[in-house]
């Protein structure tokens with residue numbers, strides 16, 4: 001059944017193919033393992049995120065190129081964090097590698113420098129890691145709520161020319177309400193069903209998109225499933241139901 005219009009108020013209207021709205025995190029130790037998973041997932045997944053673990057293999061960019069040749073989109077999630085000149089130089093080099101998305105931390109000078117070098121690469125800023133909760137932030141001496149922190153950082157980041165933010169589905173709605181739709185929201189911390197692991201602010205794929213996410217990032221719920229392709233297809237089905245409902 002179609003959702004009531006009010007429920008769909010924040011649903012992304014960007015012309016993104018529905019099948020590319022699911023980004024699978026290839027958090028595995030070896031490139032061969034990553035490729036085996038990519039083979040297994042086949043046409044169920046069109047967008048992959050390559051993170052820190054694979055960057056230690058020495059074949060990170062071979063994998064990126066292989067995925068590109070297979071028609072996949074690639075998200076380089078190395079969460080750059082350094083002095084602005086160094087981050088800008090890394091972004092400049094990465095922009096020539098054919099990646100679609102990359103992540104940087106949301107500090108202002110860094111974002112500003114990186115945006116000048118990004119070319120066609122879409123830069124996403126990390127506002128607050130989804131594995132942290134309010135207690136963790138209090139431990140770090142941050143007294144404002146996570147929502148306030150995410151909002152104020154996101155506002156500046158978007159003003160500085162960043163393409164979007166990484167934000168848990170829990171905060172996506174508040175971001176859309178406060179800042180509108182002129183930037184991308186990519187939401188990790190997705191759990192198709194309730195489960196306990198280190199992601200504290202989790203939502204279902206449907207909840208994330210209804211809250212305003214343009215893309216979702218899913219790792220363990222697909223990777224650790226008995227049948228990863230079936231798990232990915234189930235998520236694609238729920239995405240298709242949302243975006244093809246008109």
Ligand code: C5P
Nearest residue numbers: 025128129130166188199217218219220
């Ligand atoms: O396995 P799981 O679905 O929790 O994977 C989430 C992925 O999203 C991981 O690769 C993690 O690095 C990434 N991520 C995150 N929170 C952020 C940014 C990225 O969980 N704020």
